[in-house]
Amino acid sequence: MIADLTETIVKILFIFSINVGFYAPILGWVERKQSALMQDRVGANRASIFNFRIIGLFHPIADAVKVLTKEDFIPDGADKFFHTLAPFLSLTPAIVTFAVIPFGGSYELWGHPVQLVIADLDVGMLFIFAFASISTYGVVLGGWSSNNNWSLLGGLRASAQMLSYEVAMGLTLIGVFMVYGSLRLTEIGAIQENFFRWGIFMQPLGFVLFLTCAIAENKRAPFDQPEAESELVAGYFTEYSSMKFVMFWMGEFLEIVTISGIVTTLFFGAWHLPFVSDRMLLSLFAGAGPNGAAVLAMLVNVAVFFGKVSFFIWLMMTIRWTLPRFRYDQVMRLGWKMLLPLALLNIFITGIVLLV
Amino acid sequence: MTDSAKTLHTEHMVINMGPSHPVTHGTVKFTVTLDGETVHDLKVDIGYLHRGFEKMCENGTWEQVMPYTDRLNYVSPLINNVGYALAVEKLFGVETPARCQYIRVIACEMARICDHFTNIAAGAMEVGAMTVFLYFVEARDLLWDLMEELCGARVTANYVRIGGLKNDLPEGFGAKTAKAFETCRELWTDVDKLLTKNRIFIDRMRDVGTMPAEEAMAYGFTGPCLRASGVPYDVRKAHPYLVYDQLDFEIPVGETGDNFDRYLVRMEEIQQSMRIVEQALAQLPAGPINLDVPGLRWQSKDDTYNRIEALIFHFKTITEGIQPPAGEIYAAVEGANGELGFYLVSDGSGKPVKCRVRPPSFPMTAAMPRMMRGRLIADIVPTFDMINMIGGECDR
Numbered sequence: 241m242i243a244d245l246t247e248t249i250v251k252i253l254f255i256f257s258i259n260v261g262f263y264a265p266i267l268g269w270v271e272r273k274q275s276a277l278m279q280d281r282v283g284a285n286r287a288s289i290f291n292f293r294i295i296g297l298f299h300p301i302a303d304a305v306k307v308l309t310k311e312d313f314i315p316d317g318a319d320k321f322f323h324t325l326a327p328f329l330s331l332t333p334a335i336v337t338f339a340v341i342p343f344g345g346s347y348e349l350w351g352h353p354v355q356l357v358i359a360d361l362d363v364g365m366l367f368i369f370a371f372a373s374i375s376t377y378g379v380v381l382g383g384w385s386s387n388n389n390w391s392l393l394g395g396l397r398a399s400a401q402m403l404s405y406e407v408a409m410g411l412t413l414i415g416v417f418m419v420y421g422s423l424r425l426t427e428i429g430a431i432q433e434n435f436f437r438w439g440i441f442m443q444p445l446g447f448v449l450f451l452t453c454a455i456a457e458n459k460r461a462p463f464d465q466p467e468a469e470s471e472l473v474a475g476y477f478t479e480y481s482s483m484k485f486v487m488f489w490m491g492e493f494l495e496i497v498t499i500s501g502i503v504t505t506l507f508f509g510a511w512h513l514p515f516v517s518d519r520m521l522l523s524l525f526a527g528a529g530p531n532g533a534a535v536l537a538m539l540v541n542v543a544v545f546f547g548k549v550s551f552f553i554w555l556m557m558t559i560r561w562t563l564p565r566f567r568y569d570q571v572m573r574l575g576w577k578m579l580l581p582l583a584l585l586n587i588f589i590t591g592i593v594l595l596v
Numbered sequence: 597m598t599d600s601a602k603t604l605h606t607e608h609m610v611i612n613m614g615p616s617h618p619v620t621h622g623t624v625k626f627t628v629t630l631d632g633e634t635v636h637d638l639k640v641d642i643g644y645l646h647r648g649f650e651k652m653c654e655n656g657t658w659e660q661v662m663p664y665t666d667r668l669n670y671v672s673p674l675i676n677n678v679g680y681a682l683a684v685e686k687l688f689g690v691e692t693p694a695r696c697q698y699i700r701v702i703a704c705e706m707a708r709i710c711d712h713f714t715n716i717a718a719g720a721m722e723v724g725a726m727t728v729f730l731y732f733v734e735a736r737d738l739l740w741d742l743m744e745e746l747c748g749a750r751v752t753a754n755y756v757r758i759g760g761l762k763n764d765l766p767e768g769f770g771a772k773t774a775k776a777f778e779t780c781r782e783l784w785t786d787v788d789k790l791l792t793k794n795r796i797f798i799d800r801m802r803d804v805g806t807m808p809a810e811e812a813m814a815y816g817f818t819g820p821c822l823r824a825s826g827v828p829y830d831v832r833k834a835h836p837y838l839v840y841d842q843l844d845f846e847i848p849v850g851e852t853g854d855n856f857d858r859y860l861v862r863m864e865e866i867q868q869s870m871r872i873v874e875q876a877l878a879q880l881p882a883g884p885i886n887l888d889v890p891g892l893r894w895q896s897k898d899d900t901y902n903r904i905e906a907l908i909f910h911f912k913t914i915t916e917g918i919q920p921p922a923g924e925i926y927a928a929v930e931g932a933n934g935e936l937g938f939y940l941v942s943d944g945s946g947k948p949v950k951c952r953v954r955p956p957s958f959p960m961t962a963a964m965p966r967m968m969r970g971r972l973i974a975d976i977v978p979t980f981d982m983i984n985m986i987g988g989e990c991d992r
Contacts, residue, residue, distance in 0.1 A: 473617065570796075
């Protein structure tokens with residue numbers, strides 16, 4: 241009992257510190273540096289402590305200090321309650337959804353079985369969808385409660401876009417569930433121990449569709465109509481400042497991490513290295529004793545998982561800084577007239593392949 | 597659903613886009629009446645950058661107008677300089693030496709390249725392609741470095757003088773230009789790859805802001821926007837000035853007159869302008885850069901200090917200004933946005949009676965409501981960029 245509780249707390253702390261403590265601040269830096277690299281610039285490198293700059297890595301700290309000391313401004317005529325609630329609704333789902341994503345396999349440590357997932361739900365993927373839908377409220381409420389026309393337009397765009405792409409995204413995943421026969425993410429991950437059973441080979445079309453929908457769901461370029469800074473100033477968070485603004489911003493970055501985690505789990509072999517089964521990994525570290533081998537294998541798996549997650553984050557950043565933005569009606573057309581039929585086609589093909 | 601949509605009471609939303617809004621660079625205000633996301637009506641409000649250019653001109657000597665012209669289209673100030681100088685020279689009925697004309701062509705075309713770089717860069721950034729923006733700004737910066745060598749300033753050039761130039765080309769200018777152009781061409785190719793066949797970019801630009809040729813002419817479009825509609829009117833070809841008739845270049849023409857054609861025309865004009873600069877540098881004749889007419893162009897410092905006649909002329913032109921014969925004149929050059937005309941009236945005194953500018957971007961700005969009615973709010977963004985309204989020259 242105590243062991244289980246400790247295990248859960250340790251896992252929560254681990255995921256929380258990785259996501260909120262590492263990814264959220266570091267992604268701001270990565271985005272700056274990545275864009276700078278792509279644009280022949282140097283990028284952020286001014287923040288220094290005692291003249292140490294270490295390629296701008298102090299910028300997240302400087303940013304944090306800055307936003308915490310800024311005025312938290314609520315515009316005249318804004319609905320104070322919802323204006324304050326919106327960023328919470330936007331950030332919380334992004335943090336919570338990672339609970340069902342396995343970041344490693346299951347191991348036996350000192351006779352205690354450890355499964356590297358905070359909550360091994362049998363409706364794992366549905367849980368993610370349910371929570372992702374809540375973040376839509378955050379955006380819509382933020383846009384509506386600000387008493388600003390630009391925010392309102394941004395919020396409306398966001399609600400339409402996120403709802404539409406959720407449909408296509410859900411249908412895309414049905415193919416995955418048909419192939420793996422489970423909604424439980426740990427199970428889907430475990431099946432992908434075999435390299436040829438990776439989702440990207442089982443569901444190539446599904447992978448492309450899901451990634452597209454995921455970026456759209458995440459409201460990042462080329463799907464950033466809700467904030468479209470050249471048209472809507474800053475869209476739904478125009479009237480936000482200080483920490484509330486950063487909560488939207490962190491929510492966006494954490495959604496990137498979560499979505500990369502989902503893509504990794506469903507399509508990219510979860511915590512497995514290609515051609516390396518759990519048994520091989522354990523026998524490789526056999527010299528360290530059974531417990532040592534398990535710990536080492538666990539570390540390798542966790543590293544592999546977050547390596548893959550980082551790869552997808554990098555991919556999304558590259559897309560973000562390469563492509564122009566769609567127009568709002570084009571996004572909707574793409575969602576309903578292209579991605580949705582393709583997702584249905586994917587289900588159809590998967591069904592035929594499974595039957596034959 | 598259709599029934600309820602008919603009976604549902606809805607109202608149009610009026611929204612103020614600008615004067616301080618990301619898309620309204622150049623400071624302009626759009627009062628947009630929106631039906632959902634669709635633009636029901638759009639009103640353009642210009643004048644936020646009115647500085648009384650024409651009135652200021654009347655209070656200075658003819659020569660003192662030159663720095664003001666820098667501030668018309670501040671993205672390509674050298675063309676404004678040349679346009680004004682040519683107009684005053686036409687009033688005098690004089691022509692500058694060949695070397696001066698070639699250098700003016702080089703300066704004009706460099707400015708045109710910078711202007712097109714800026715325009716495409718900003719347009720790409722506004723539809724979300726930030727990377728393209730920085731590529732072209734880098735290319736523009738290389739040219740600005742050249743301009744800095746040429747006239748000591750990057751933006752407000754004030755390089756051309758009535759009857760000549762401030763100074764000759766600096767040493768090694770040709771080699772440096774060749775080197776800069778090499779990088780510019782690389783960056784141009786990068787941007788071409790990133791945009792011209794990019795489906796998202798095409799979708800954003802194609803069939804947006806379309807102007808048929810007749811309507812474009814009726815509005816008074818000139819420059820890349822008119823040529824995008826398929827009318828091959830270019831002042832450089834239609835009414836050749838300087839030495840453009842001795843240089844080999846082509847006028848790119850579009851078909852539909854939408855934003856994508858405007859983009860393509862500008863991209864091609866960058867290439868053509870580079871060709872012109874290279875030819876002009878190759879053909880550059882030796883000789884003086886200034887007219888040797890004492891009452892019109894200052895004598896050299898050496899003469900001014902050592903010859904009494906030169907000193908007298910210097911004194912007179914500084915205190916009274918140069919004095920063109922009475923009369924009126926209209927002279928136009930091909931600005932980066934279109935026909936940049938100067939209408940000057942002289943009463944024979946040292947100050948202009950009237951200095952009216954025909955700003956190329958004014959008719960295009962006036963056509964914004966026509967182009968945007970019934971379109972989406974997002975279409976304002978690329979269209980307003982592609983007509984390239986420059987507050988400095990539109991509002992003066």
